[in-house]
Amino acid sequence: MPLNPQALGQALDEDLTLHTTLCRRDAPAFQKACRSSDELVVACTQESRLFAELSEQTEGAVSLDVRPIRFVNIRETGGWGREAAMATPKMAALLAAARLPDAEPVPTVTYTSEGRLLIIGALEDAERAAGLVNDALDVTLMAVGGAGMQSRRYPVIGGDAPHLTGWLGAFDVQWTTRNPIDLDLCTRCNACIAACPEDAIGLDYQIDMDRCRSHRACVKACEAVGAINFQREPQTHSDTFDLVLDLRKTPAFSQHALPQGYTHLPGGLGDAAALQALIQLRDLVGEFEKPRFFTYKQKLCAHGRNEKVGCNACVDICSASAISSDLKRNQIVVNPNLCVGCGTCTTVCPTGALSYAYPRASEQGVKLRTLLATYAKAGGKDAALLLHSQEAGAALIGDLGRAAALDKSVRGVPARVIPLPLWHTASTGLDVWLTAFAYGASQVWVLMTGEEAPQYRDAVREQMAVAQAIVSGLGYSGRHFKLIEARDARDLMALDAELGEAPAQVVQRRASFAVQAEKRATVELAIDHLLQDSAARPRTAEAIALPAASLLGTISVNKDTCTLCLSCVSACPASALQDNAERPQLRFIEKNCVQCGLCEKTCPEKAISLQPRLLLGEQRKQLRVLNEAQPYRCIRCSKPFGTLKGIEVMLAKLGGHAMFQGEALERLKMCGDCRVVDIYSNPGETKITDM
Template sequence: MTTLICNCNRTMPLDGEALSRMLGEPLTVHTTLCRREAPAFQRATRSREELVVACTQEQRLFAELSEQTEGAVALDERPIRFVNLRETGGWGREGKQATAKMAALLAAARLPEPDPVPTVTYRSAGRLLVIGPLDRAQALAAQVDDVLDVTLFATGGAGAQERRYPVLAGDLRQIRGWLGAFQVEWTARNPIALDLCTRCNACVAACPEGAIGLDYQIDLGVCRHHRDCVRVCEAPGAIDFQREPVTHEDTFDLVLDLRDQPALTCHALPQGYLHLPAAASADAHMAAIAKLRDAVGEFEKPRFFQYQAQICAHGRNEKVGCNACVDICSASAISSQVERRQIHVNPHLCVGCGACTTVCPTGALSYAYPSAAHQGQRLRTLLSTYARAGGQHAALLLHSQQAGQRIVNDWGRAAQLDASVRGVPARVIPMACWHTASLGLDVWLSAVAYGASQVFVLVTDEEAPDYVRALQEQMAVGEALLQGLGYGGEHFRLIQVRDARDIGHLDQAVRVAPAATVSQPATFAVQASKRSTLDLALEHLMKHAPASPLPPAIPLPAAGAPWGSVHVNPEACTLCLSCVGACPAGALQDNPAAPQLRFVEKNCVQCGLCVKTCPENAIGLEPRLWLSPQRREPRVINEQPAYACIRCGKPFGTLKAVEAMLGRLSGHAMFQGAALERLKMCSDCRVIDIFTGNEVKITDL
């Protein structure tokens, strides 16, 4: 491994000797690695050793320099890893105290890349539909028609006389799909057929009400049916007021929607759908054009999720329990299939935010790229290296790789130029994620178990409002748990920042007193199973908890609680065991040897399926964390005496269930006399009695 560090023209303090000791590698502190000392980088590129460069500003320059260096290893054979030490602390007021953090960031940069996962493929031939006023749609089309096959869907406006593009019009009914596979449905109701219209403008001139615009559509609310337009259009025959409405459907690879109110309103729009209202800025306009021009060909993205239907708490017996993933998905990629006892995730619509995996109580949905194990390894490397280097009270700052990274960079630059901004504190370790919503309570608690004092989550306008709500709910659960174990202070904080104008708010928000953490950092690895990771983190946090003695149980907020108890009303419950069949986590169990309902509290995810399934409304939930070791063991929460068959004496049900059945059916004409007595028999004796016709002999019970 070769690591190159640079103090950026001596603008930040780098302790090369200390970093060398911490990383076990001799390091040279360069001053202008991207300029005068570039030969040092070129020499490193000729080696097959893995290469880490502590500079992200000149990432493109270094990549080009590597390609131009004779004898350099190709980037596809040995990629270069870049890490930011400058904006993440080197330019802050505490830059001289940030050596331990810098060592942690360099150590994390050395980790291997995430394991590859299956990909999702998009294929676009460049067929573009532009929806909006005809004049604006034509102007936009002219900027991309050299690479895209453009069709216009007119919603008014005045088009040019020249027929350059096919034009559609009508009532737009539905747009669904994604890049390369958009299905557009509309109903043509207008008397003018655009495919026949020659745009001679004779109808426009002839209409006494001015009901025909240069989009060549008739405003039927203004038209008074003089039919002058029909007479002047006799030769082309494009106008027919008797034409029946016709619904059409066509496919497009891309959709550009110029209307103020878009057809798709989800927070995360599908790949290939762009919304560019009239009020959009020039930068947004240019960005949209660039995206459209680049959207021809074959594209791949990771399949970000994994789904295990067998442990999904969404539905059982056509009852919906947990709906968390469906409700939170900002891309409308998750739909209910309760008849199949599961949900469905459309991988082409999924944008990889991971919010569904964060709110999933069972771990049925898990984040696949990067995997939980990879994220856990990064966490443990950052925190363990920081601690070994002498760092104290580590605070993890989770942010997205896109907008969040830009905010952190702006923060670091502001600290260099603005005396009122202190910059990233020495104890705050930034960690970039694909999306901040992809990491939740299991990872946060693992971070505290690894020795972190706090976890800050930086959210920007990238995050949908529902993401923010879900993260706040998870933080409330985590804080209640840690406070109950005696870990004082504020451990979790959500920091909302829109853009660089909120840097001052971010600068103040992270300056909070360190919270209590474990006396001995954990060594467990984050597991693929979310529940397993939570169990490992809890065991370590309980073992080192400051509270003595520990409370019997810790109450948790109902929203987002992943643990809890189930209470059964014994007066109402008939032990029908419908709840056992509905429970996706195996928390509710029967006892084959006795009429009992048993409960394993560790397994309960508080999904509520048992509550919705119970025909007697006898079940209630209590969100809590029970700290007794017995939470792992089945305990009886209801039991009843058995009802014995009146013919053979074999128990075949519970006394309450059979008595309830007899009470309901005793007045029915079908269950009188011997038929009613047969209800008191087991299934075998009932069949025998029917076929033998013998009188029922009631045995002593």
């Protein structure tokens, strides 16, 4: 693994000393650094635990609470492989990014668990699982078939399939009991089983009512008062639990991301993964916190207006069922307890009403700019950003690096590919990708490992298609955005081939703008930079056609059917559609349009349709008239009100109505003031209120 401390130092503006065995023979150098209050970055993740322990044991070392050690992996990501000798710019970029401060704290979500555990499953399986956790948790069993043990060591409830809602520390469970045997009163003496001539009672101590012939021999044999009662009416019960262990084949929740505190083991307790899940379950007692991963700005939300749904992207995409619609308030509601921080809702949100909070967009932008600027300063070219998850993705990249060290046929991570770990691979979208390209990245790739929900892969592909259409339409050649799928070590060779793709064309001048808190503001900055950078490239059209998932575009108005009622103006959440106080006009600013579809769904004449595109001229930022009409003038005072076409449509619709005949029909041709005057000038006539 060749290291060039002089070249790295020049890129980082530091004097660097190379230590080849820092965790062993050169440990005193590390201990000396621990005593300094300066920032401390260690370019080795394999021995992070050893370095942390060594720091704690070093006399005079600065506490890790005051000055934490930052770790970065430059070995598997670049040091091992065919191109290790060319990986110095990437190593410099990774070291520079590792020196950045941690993300600013955000509000947290708190869970409190007292260890009340409900185990759902066949009775014998539930009892066996209970035996492994009952010393740490307060266990209740819900039997759904199976045979039970003779001893009754845990509370047991039975009934129809339970209905579960909630999360860690706050699960609500509802079920209905219909069976004559009360499992909580049953002593497991088996007298009822022996007495039943139809064998209608199983070892789960529940009666098969289809086989029972009502001779009631079991009631006579049972010595536990009230344990068997055929007259018992079905009863609905509810209870709360902190944790749920579900041993059934089908989980209680249908979403991909299950609530925290809910563990589903359809395969039973027979493998190592199940035992590991039980160990983790035992630790879920106490108070726990997680970041509140999102921020929501209702004023930017295009979900609904006037109880009509426009954009429903976040509700449809959420794999945790954490987002719901509240049309009465024209907004969405995000349950922070169910949110798992995947961030896909922010990726598909066209307006930026939902934004990712940890890290914030500005912090993510600083990291991107630091990585790419340092890489370029160190002499690197054609950088490709590889966005991956912190656990499964990082492990797969590590496996590829180790494979390259052992097998010369494996390329390993190329020198130009810069891995960037994310909390979740679907948490970045068009604004981040275009910004990275504007900062000088040749390509932006997202590595997904199968842990993501299927709809997340589809959403990322769709948004990448939009990004690719923009840069291709601006004249940049090559494929700049790509989704890579690799699940485990069996896919290493395919991953190795994917990372070997040739570079795509880069910008001539790297951007310097900062990523903004507002998503669309960042998108606009990126587009403006790319328009300027690509101005000299040949263009065949004034607009770039974009895929349907685009958050950019225009609308088309059918002037033959549009009556300029302007209901679309009041429905538009982004002020893209505007009226004119001076005359009947429908005006439009294309830059503001988020393609939410509210105008299309609100229009009573169905005169509006969406057209995803990127207009390349300055007209995109300017008001333009989509439709205008001749105003209709009051027949009494000549004051303009409404449009000629609108009034004519109203007269045609109401002309045959009994209430609008003669003078009443003429009043419809008057402005509101003249209509009132005319009504009270003819008191004998029926008064028609202002339309």
